[in-house]
Amino acid sequence: MKNGRFGISGRTLAVAAPYLWLLVFFLAPFAIVLKLSFAEPLIAQPPYSAVFEWTGGLLPRFTGNFENYAFLLSDDLYINAYLNSIQIALFSTLLCLAIGYPMAYGIARAPGAWRNALLMLVILPFWTSFLIRVYAWIGILKNNGILNNVLIGLGIIDEPLDILHNHFSVYLGIVYSYLPFMILPLYANLARMDESLLEAAADLGCRPWKTFVSVTLPLSLPGIVAGSMLVFIPAVGEFVIPELLGGPDTLMIGKILWNEFFQNRDWPVASAVAIAMLVLLVIPIVIFQHYQGKEAGDVK
Amino acid sequence: MNSKSSSAPAAAPATNAITSPYIRIENVTKRFGSFVAVDNVSLDIQRNEFFALLGASGCGKSTLLRMLAGLETPTEGRILIDGQDMTHVPPYERPVNMMFQSYALFPHMTVADNVAFGLKQDRMPADQIKRRVAEMLELVQLERFATRKPHQLSGGQRQRVALARSLAKHPKLLLLDEPLAALDKKLREQTQFELMNIQEEIGITFIVVTHDQEEAMTLATRIAVMNNGVILQIGSPTEVYEFPGNRFVADFLGSINLFEGVVESIDGPLVVKTEAGPMMELEARGEVSAGQKVAVAVRPEKIAIGKERPSQSMNACHGQVVEIAYQGSVSIYRVKLDGGYMARVNAQNETRSARRVIDWDDEVWLSWEREAGVLLVDEA
Numbered sequence: 001m002k003n004g005r006f007g008i009s010g011r012t013l014a015v016a017a018p019y020l021w022l023l024v025f026f027l028a029p030f031a032i033v034l035k036l037s038f039a040e041p042l043i044a045q046p047p048y049s050a051v052f053e054w055t056g057g058l059l060p061r062f063t064g065n066f067e068n069y070a071f072l073l074s075d076d077l078y079i080n081a082y083l084n085s086i087q088i089a090l091f092s093t094l095l096c097l098a099i100g101y102p103m104a105y106g107i108a109r110a111p112g113a114w115r116n117a118l119l120m121l122v123i124l125p126f127w128t129s130f131l132i133r134v135y136a137w138i139g140i141l142k143n144n145g146i147l148n149n150v151l152i153g154l155g156i157i158d159e160p161l162d163i164l165h166n167h168f169s170v171y172l173g174i175v176y177s178y179l180p181f182m183i184l185p186l187y188a189n190l191a192r193m194d195e196s197l198l199e200a201a202a203d204l205g206c207r208p209w210k211t212f213v214s215v216t217l218p219l220s221l222p223g224i225v226a227g228s229m230l231v232f233i234p235a236v237g238e239f240v241i242p243e244l245l246g247g248p249d250t251l252m253i254g255k256i257l258w259n260e261f262f263q264n265r266d267w268p269v270a271s272a273v274a275i276a277m278l279v280l281l282v283i284p285i286v287i288f289q290h291y292q293g294k295e296a297g298d299v300k
Numbered sequence: 301m302n303s304k305s306s307s308a309p310a311a312a313p314a315t316n317a318i319t320s321p322y323i324r325i326e327n328v329t330k331r332f333g334s335f336v337a338v339d340n341v342s343l344d345i346q347r348n349e350f351f352a353l354l355g356a357s358g359c360g361k362s363t364l365l366r367m368l369a370g371l372e373t374p375t376e377g378r379i380l381i382d383g384q385d386m387t388h389v390p391p392y393e394r395p396v397n398m399m400f401q402s403y404a405l406f407p408h409m410t411v412a413d414n415v416a417f418g419l420k421q422d423r424m425p426a427d428q429i430k431r432r433v434a435e436m437l438e439l440v441q442l443e444r445f446a447t448r449k450p451h452q453l454s455g456g457q458r459q460r461v462a463l464a465r466s467l468a469k470h471p472k473l474l475l476l477d478e479p480l481a482a483l484d485k486k487l488r489e490q491t492q493f494e495l496m497n498i499q500e501e502i503g504i505t506f507i508v509v510t511h512d513q514e515e516a517m518t519l520a521t522r523i524a525v526m527n528n529g530v531i532l533q534i535g536s537p538t539e540v541y542e543f544p545g546n547r548f549v550a551d552f553l554g555s556i557n558l559f560e561g562v563v564e565s566i567d568g569p570l571v572v573k574t575e576a577g578p579m580m581e582l583e584a585r586g587e588v589s590a591g592q593k594v595a596v597a598v599r600p601e602k603i604a605i606g607k608e609r610p611s612q613s614m615n616a617c618h619g620q621v622v623e624i625a626y627q628g629s630v631s632i633y634r635v636k637l638d639g640g641y642m643a644r645v646n647a648q649n650e651t652r653s654a655r656r657v658i659d660w661d662d663e664v665w666l667s668w669e670r671e672a673g674v675l676l677v678d679e680a
Binding site: 200204 | 391400407417465
């Protein structure tokens with residue numbers, strides 16, 4: 001490719017633009033948060049101490065410390081919140097998979113005319129704000145909400161069910177909100193699966209259920225992994241759903257982060273919480289990338 | 301549907317009237333909505349036959365094959381395999397294996413696991429599976445590739461894995477859907493002979509679906525030519541090629557010259573007065589009456605081309621060479637006859653010479669023996 005007037009080819013520019021974007025809007029804030037996590041809180045503006053000091057040398061001197069991280073480890077609250085977040089995210093992911101797989105399979109095997117309509121229904125909730133949809137669940141689940149009123153009206157129950165502000169409503173909210181992220185990659189995977197593979201399995205004497213286990217399921221593994229990561233990763237850090245639908249005992253790291261930042265105004269500890277969460281999430285992301293790469297390699 | 305008993309030894313099982321047919325297709329019709337893919341087809345196939353369903357794409361041959369495998373259910377009619385009604389038996393309970401056109405190899409399994417797949421469904425002991433897989437891979441000469449995944453193989457190797465997998469269960473009936481379509485010419489010829497060897501070696505019934513007439517003629521002991529969901533003719537390769545029963549079969553298998561005309565005389569050899577002018581005589585086959593509209597079909601390789609006027613008065617046409625296609629062993633001449641008909645002649649290049657005896661625009665005579673012409677009585 002010929003270089004332009006300034007010695008930079010269009011190709012270089014096209015590649016550089018997204019990297020520049022990532023650098024400015026992802027890496028820079030990350031660096032700031034990372035720096036903050038080594039600072040100490042101050043009642044000042046800004047509310048934290050300096051981490052680097054200029055002492056006249058070539059490089060600034062590092063004056064920060066790891067006390068915030070030590071603090072996270074010393075207090076049960078944080079570790080419990082992390083574990084709780086991972087537990088809730090993990091079970092939510094499994095629930096999404098259990099509900100989403102049959103749905104994705106059904107859509108992928110539906111007649112062509114139906115397929116787009118069914119996919120549309122999966123995507124439809126995105127047309128409304130996420131926040132409003134979560135709020136709507138409060139109206140449905142609360143003591144004198146739609147669900148309880150209907151059940152009492154039908155005479156099925158006498159007293160309203162206590163289904164808001166507890167674990168149940170948090171799981172419900174997360175599964176409801178993230179289900180499309182499970183269905184879409186699974187659908188994409190299942191829809192392009194070669195139907196003649198299933199016919200070949202049947203022809204070789206394999207019953208439908210066993211064909212599913214030994215052919216369909218292993219071949220849809222990349223879709224399962226992609227969908228699970230898309231649900232698990234954001235669910236770990238979820239703040240809105242536990243805040244609106246959770247109870248006082250719903251301990252999730254996103255909520256802790258919010259409290260540290262806005263209520264305690266302890267920016268350094270909040271930053272340390274954020275960095276620790278990131279490190280926790282890097283592991284599943286690496287697994288995700290590995291599978292993505294493997295799938296791309298298999299296509300060749 | 302004139303299923304003639306064959307005189308060729310290769311088709312011997314077909315003439316054996318004592319054994320009941322291994323496969324019996326009875327008045328089978330398959331409709332997809334209002335489209336009739338297979339239209340009231342009846343067909344008997346004997347044990348150990350190598351049977352070919354030949355036709356253009358969309359003629360219903362693949363649908364018929366899929367009904368034999370159990371992947372489609374007939375709308376009407378019955379399919380019997382070895383005397384048992386299989387019409388509604390699911391594919392996984394049929395003693396039939398199929399080699400798919402796309403090969404349909406399991407991409408997440410190794411070559412050995414692909415071949416072993418069917419055996420595992422039968423709960424064969426592991427050591428026997430191992431032995432059988434090794435046997436099969438040896439048969440298709442892929443021993444060294446046992447641990448490879450399908451995407452690490454070439455097209456020809458994949459095709460052989462698919463064959464090994466479909467043979468692994470030692471099926472009594474093997475169905476092959478366009479088995480060689482994806483291969484290049486050399487590999488295709490080689491595989492054709494391999495298939496014939498395998499058939500002789502393990503003695504199973506083969507049904508192959510193909511649109512390639514050469515493939516059908518090389519492989520099969522009997523051929524059924526299909527069009528629009530109907531079987532037009534069944535016979536040995538020689539029969540369907542040399543004695544086509546109608547225009548479609550004549551035209552579909554190889555190339556042919558069709559001379560339209562009316563029957564002039566039926567006393568002695570049949571004489572036809574063609575629209576193009578020349579009188580043609582041929583050996584009578586079938587019932588015709590004088591004045592009936594017919595066509596005379598002559599294969600291009602049965603026609604002699606020369607500059608001298610032939611001694612015979614019948615089966616001799618005068619014309620001018622319009623085109624010559626040199627193909628090495630043969631040359632194809634396109635000759636415009638005096639009546640306007642464009643005839644095709646295949647002539648062996650017997651002498652080695654750079655100089656053509658017959659050149660473009662030369663005036664030539666075409667002639668052929670009385671036995672060369674085939675009478676076709678169906679309407680155009």
